[in-house]
Amino acid sequence: MSLRQALDRFLPWIEAELQEIVQTSCQGLEPYYGMMRYHLGWVDDHLQPVRASGGKRLRPVLCLLCCQAAGGDPWQALPVAAALELVHNFSLVHDDIQDSSRYRRGRRTVWDVWGIAHAINVGDGLFVLARLALDRLNARGIPPAQCQAATFALDQACLALCEGQFFDMAFEQLLNVDLNQYLAMIQRKTAHLFAASTLLGAMVATEDKAQLEGYHRFGEYLGMAFQIQDDILGIWGDERTTGKSAATDIRDRKKTLPIVYALNHPEKRDLAHQLMELYAHPGPLHETEIRAALEILDQVDARRYAEEMADQYYHQALHSLEQMPIAPEARSLLVELAASLVGRQA
Amino acid sequence: MSLRQALDRFLPWIEAELQEIVQTSCQGLEPYYGMMRYHLGWVDDHLQPVRASGGKRLRPVLCLLCCQAAGGDPWQALPVAAALELVHNFSLVHDDIQDSSRYRRGRRTVWDVWGIAHAINVGDGLFVLARLALDRLNARGIPPAQCQAATFALDQACLALCEGQFFDMAFEQLLNVDLNQYLAMIQRKTAHLFAASTLLGAMVATEDKAQLEGYHRFGEYLGMAFQIQDDILGIWGDERTTGKSAATDIRDRKKTLPIVYALNHPEKRDLAHQLMELYAHPGPLHETEIRAALEILDQVDARRYAEEMADQYYHQALHSLEQMPIAPEARSLLVELAASLVGRQA
Numbered sequence: 260m261s262l263r264q265a266l267d268r269f270l271p272w273i274e275a276e277l278q279e280i281v282q283t284s285c286q287g288l289e290p291y292y293g294m295m296r297y298h299l300g301w302v303d304d305h306l307q308p309v310r311a312s313g314g315k316r317l318r319p320v321l322c323l324l325c326c327q328a329a330g331g332d333p334w335q336a337l338p339v340a341a342a343l344e345l346v347h348n349f350s351l352v353h354d355d356i357q358d359s360s361r362y363r364r365g366r367r368t369v370w371d372v373w374g375i376a377h378a379i380n381v382g383d384g385l386f387v388l389a390r391l392a393l394d395r396l397n398a399r400g401i402p403p404a405q406c407q408a409a410t411f412a413l414d415q416a417c418l419a420l421c422e423g424q425f426f427d428m429a430f431e432q433l434l435n436v437d438l439n440q441y442l443a444m445i446q447r448k449t450a451h452l453f454a455a456s457t458l459l460g461a462m463v464a465t466e467d468k469a470q471l472e473g474y475h476r477f478g479e480y481l482g483m484a485f486q487i488q489d490d491i492l493g494i495w496g497d498e499r500t501t502g503k504s505a506a507t508d509i510r511d512r513k514k515t516l517p518i519v520y521a522l523n524h525p526e527k528r529d530l531a532h533q534l535m536e537l538y539a540h541p542g543p544l545h546e547t548e549i550r551a552a553l554e555i556l557d558q559v560d561a562r563r564y565a566e567e568m569a570d571q572y573y574h575q576a577l578h579s580l581e582q583m584p585i586a587p588e589a590r591s592l593l594v595e596l597a598a599s600l601v602g603r604q605a
Numbered sequence: 606m607s608l609r610q611a612l613d614r615f616l617p618w619i620e621a622e623l624q625e626i627v628q629t630s631c632q633g634l635e636p637y638y639g640m641m642r643y644h645l646g647w648v649d650d651h652l653q654p655v656r657a658s659g660g661k662r663l664r665p666v667l668c669l670l671c672c673q674a675a676g677g678d679p680w681q682a683l684p685v686a687a688a689l690e691l692v693h694n695f696s697l698v699h700d701d702i703q704d705s706s707r708y709r710r711g712r713r714t715v716w717d718v719w720g721i722a723h724a725i726n727v728g729d730g731l732f733v734l735a736r737l738a739l740d741r742l743n744a745r746g747i748p749p750a751q752c753q754a755a756t757f758a759l760d761q762a763c764l765a766l767c768e769g770q771f772f773d774m775a776f777e778q779l780l781n782v783d784l785n786q787y788l789a790m791i792q793r794k795t796a797h798l799f800a801a802s803t804l805l806g807a808m809v810a811t812e813d814k815a816q817l818e819g820y821h822r823f824g825e826y827l828g829m830a831f832q833i834q835d836d837i838l839g840i841w842g843d844e845r846t847t848g849k850s851a852a853t854d855i856r857d858r859k860k861t862l863p864i865v866y867a868l869n870h871p872e873k874r875d876l877a878h879q880l881m882e883l884y885a886h887p888g889p890l891h892e893t894e895i896r897a898a899l900e901i902l903d904q905v906d907a908r909r910y911a912e913e914m915a916d917q918y919y920h921q922a923l924h925s926l927e928q929m930p931i932a933p934e935a936r937s938l939l940v941e942l943a944a945s946l947v948g949r950q951a
Contacts, residue, residue, distance in 0.1 A: 283768075287789065291771040353729065357722035376703035376774055379725055383699065384767040386732065390760045394753075403749040407740075410756060414736045421730040422629075425637040428722055443633065 260588060262595040266320065269333065273319045276341040280392050281385075294373055294381045295388075298352055300364070304372045312364040314351075317600065318343040318452060321481075322460035324596060325474050328589035331464025338395035339459045342413060345389035347452060350420050352382035357428065358511075389413070401463060409462050416455035423448025430514050434535055441519045445486040446479070453482025473583045480576035481597050487569040488601045490515035494553070495562060509552050510543045516568065517561035518552075530555045573601045606934060608941040612666065615679065619665045622687040626738050627731075640719055640727045641734075644698055646710070650718045658710040663946065664689040664798060667827075668806035670942060671820050674935035677810025684741035685805045688759060691735035693798060696766050698728035703774065704857075735759070747809060755808050762801035769794025776860050780881055787865045791832040792825070799828025819929045826922035827943050833915040834947045836861035840899070841908060855898050856889045862914065863907035864898075876901045919947050 260268075281299060283292045293306035300313025319340030326336035354360070355368040356378050362368060370378035393413065396406045426444035430436045436444075457478030461471055493508035494517055508515050514522070518538070524531050534555045537548050544552065556562065576597055580590060591605075598605035606614075627645060629638045639652035646659025665686030672682035700706070701714040702724050708714060716724035739759065742752045772790035776782045782790075803824030807817055839854035840863055854861050860868070864884070870877050880901045883894050890898065902908065922943055926936060937951070944951035 285768075287786070288768055288771065290775065291768060353725050357725060375721065377771075379699050379703060379728075380767055380770050380774070382725075382729075383732070383770075384764070386729070387760060387763045387767055390736065390756075391764065394757050394760065397753075403753045407743075407749045407752055407756075410736075410753075411740050414733060414740070417733045418730070418737065421726055421733055422631075422634055422637060424726050424729075425634065425723075428726065429636065440633070 260592065262592055262599070265324065265592050269320055269323050270316060272334070272337055273316050273323075273340055273344065276337045276392075277344060280341055280345070280388050280395075291380075291384065294369055294377060295385055297372070298348060298369050298381065298385070304367065311366055314344075314348070314364065316344055318347055318456040321453065321478065321596065322456045324589070324593050325457045325460035325478075326463050327460075328583075328585045328593055329461040329464035329470060329474065331461070333460075335396075335399045335401065336460050336463040338392045338399065339409060339413075339463060341395075342389045342392040343452065343456050343459065345385050345392060346413065346417055346420070349382045349385035349389065350424070352378055352385060354424070356382075357424070386417075396463075405462065405466070409459050412455055412458055412462070416451045419447040419451035423451070431512070433514075434539060435522050436514045436519055437523055438519060441514065441516060442483075445483060449486040449489075450479045450482030453485065454478035457481075470583060473579055477576050477579040477583075477593075480572045480579060481600065484569045484572035484576060484597075484601045487516050487565055487572065490517060491562065491565050491569065494556070506549050506553060509549050512538050512544060514538075516565045517556050520561045520564045521556055521559045524559050527559050530558055569601055570603075573597065573603060606938065608938055608945070611670065611938050615666055615669050616662060618680070618683055619662050619669070619686055619690065622683045622738075623690060626687055626691070626734050626741075637726075637730065640715055640723060641731055643718070644694060644715050644727065644731070650713065657712055660690075660694070660710060662690055664693055664802040667799065667824065667942065668802045670935070670938050671803045671806035671824075672809050673806075674929075674931045674939055675807040675810035675816060675820065677807070679806075681742075681745045681747065682806050682809040684738045684745065685755060685759075685809060687741075688735045688738040689798065689802050689805065691731050691738060692759065692763055692766070695728045695731040695735065696770070698724055698731060700770070702728075703770070732763075742809075751808065751812070755805050758801055758804055758808070762797045765793040765797035769797070777858070779860075780885060781868050782860045782865055783869055784865060787860065787862060788829075791829060795832040795835075796825045796828030799831065800824035803827075816929060819925055823922050823925040823939075826918045826925060827946065830915045830918035830922060830943075830947045833862050833911055833918065836863060837908065837911050837915065838948075840902070852895050852899060855895050858884050858890060860884075862911045863902050866907045866910050867902055867905045870905050873905050876904055915947055916949075919943065919949060 277299065278301070281292060281295050283289065290306065293302060296302045297304060297306065300311040301308065303309040303311070322340040322343055323333040323336055326333050351363065352369050355363055356370045356375055360368055361371045369381050393406065393410050396409065423444055426440070427448055430440065430444065454475045455478070457474040458471060461474035465471065490508070493513065493515055494506055518534070521534050522531050534552060537544065537552050577594065580593060595605045623645065624647070627638060627641050629635065636652065639648060642648045643650060643652065646657040647654065649655040668686040668689055669679040669682055672679050697709065698715050701709055702716045702721055706714055707717045715727050739752065739756050742755065769790055772786070773794055776786065776790065800821045801824070803820040804817060807820035811817065836854070839859065839861055840852055864880070867880050868877050880898060883890065883898050923940065926939060941951045
């Protein structure tokens with residue numbers, strides 16, 4: 260089976276599971292669930308059915324592939340896969356408010372359509388539904404102790420997500436952020452939920468501690484690589500493929516890895532200071548300032564640095580996989596997915 | 606034991622349990638946990654220790670008293686009690702943003718001190734910690750299946766909370782709200798978490814279905830009575846005891862029970878229309894408009910109507926208790942607490 264074939268099999272399952280969870284039998288609540296369904300890409304802003312992008316469902320796919328690789332039945336892992344996607348989307352809905360982002364995946368964000376108050380509540384609702392999704396594990400034959408372990412692992416990932424979000428917002432107020440601070444932030448904000456995705460998928464299949472740790476590590480390294488790759492795309496990405504204009508992250512003065520690297524460059528202190536000054540003023544950067552920042556990043560070779568670091572994490576992820584007893588086909592699917600997430604060739 | 610003595614015993618336990626849960630070992634995250642601790646009343650806005658009001662801890666107290674009444678050890682129920690309080694506080698932090706409330710319990714709200722973006726994240730963090738609190742049940746000797754049942758019950762209450770919040774916000778945009786809509790709203794927004802408090806406390810003590818249903822009903826009726834009493838205080842309350850100025854809910858055009866009653870009065874349609882017109886314009890009501898609204902409420906005897914309804918729920922709550930096999934002392938504590946919550950004599 261190719262990754263494409265696996266996706267063609269899994270994506271409709273994931274969508275069906277999500278659709279079952281995000282619905283209500285109470286008519287008065289239709290507009291509330293409708294806002295959640297809008298965010299997930301199933302309805303338009305008049306709550307009429309539509310086929311819009313609700314994201315790539317990366318985390319659920321990763322979860323199901325890991326379940327399969329660990330010898331489990333992906334169908335049993337569907338509630339977990341749905342929970343992971345709902346947690347991810349809860350954080351996006353709140354993130355869009357916090358970042359004042361008016362667009363996501365080419366559509367207006369929930370707060371932009373219905374206001375901040377409702378959007379907060381939409382995020383909260385998705386969060387609760389993620390938790391309720393896990394209660395569907397019992398009906399798929401997972402015993403209570405394992406359900407509880409899965410719940411705990413998801414909760415840990417959610418806490419990390421909130422902590423990472425705190426760092427992200429706090430760093431906006433700092434003149435400088437060093438590499439350790441940056442790594443602590445993305446570890447919590449991105450890598451932990453990837454690690455939960457691989458771990459929870461495997462948990463449905465096995466209780467073998469060494470294997471579970473291996474899947475957890477694979478997800479965590481992959482998450483780090485994915486985030487750094489996302490940082491690179493946020494500066495040098497192609498608008499047509501990323502859906503956001505190039506250098507967006509610079510305009511918004513985000514302290515992503517290439518910027519963090521340049522700000523802390525041990526030798527080119529004058530360039531670091533110039534960049535710090537460009538970043539010191541509140542509000543978005545102007546076109547000329549963006550060009551100046553890009554020029555500085557070029558001069559310190561920040562893109563190559565970030566690409567190398569993404570590569571390191573990517574290879575650590577692959578190395579974790581190699582340690583584990585996985586059937587060749589299942590392994591190659593995971594390798595192919597991992598490669599696609601970080602824009603590499605498998 | 607009197608209720609006072611029970612509170613003197615339980616409140617320090619609850620506070621200690623909460624303090625253990627809402628803390629971090631990561632120095633960089635101290636400011637994040639500090640904001641949560643501020644909201645809970647333990648530190649000031651410079652995160653220095655202070656003794657401020659963090660609320661009355663009604664839900665945890667109710668939970669522990671029900672655990673005791675059902676023959677359990679309240680110490681075992683502490684994680685559940687803490688979880689309930691954290692869920693309640695998550696909803697308050699988000700509620701304050703949604704309502705643009707700048708003060709709570711005589712102190713500035715989290716969003717007023719640190720901004721909306723951080724306040725959203727503080728609420729999210731309290732929510733996750735509520736979930737992680739339940740993972741402490743294992744260490745207190747509660748088996749996995751019971752932990753899972755408790756988790757599910759709490760999740761259900763959280764979903765109801767979000768749904769109730771949706772209704773509350775949606776109703777602000779409606780010219781009129783009828784009694785059924787109002788009841789559906791407070792049932793979800795207030796009564797369900799009270800019901801979870803009594804149910805979860807009892808769940809730690811017993812698996813007897815009839816008893817659990819009885820505690821659930823007791824909590825739900827009590828929650829309805831409590832909310833209606835709160836509605837009454839929001840209009841006719843004494844500023845010194847409620848901490849908010851009288852008629853606040855009218856100024857903010859809240860559709861609480863006395864208002865809903867007057868808006869839907871079957872005979873005095875002219876008064877209903879006058880009130881609807883007063884409520885039709887956005888923004889807070891002026892002093893003269895508030896006086897006019899109070900006059901209308903007087904003329905339809907709305908206060909007496911609300912008090913009678915609160916009484917009905919209160920007596921239904923007491924009736925639920927009477928059905929259950931509870932030792933006299935434990936029962937009288939619950940009756941005394943219930944009476945104090947609705948401003949009645951036990």
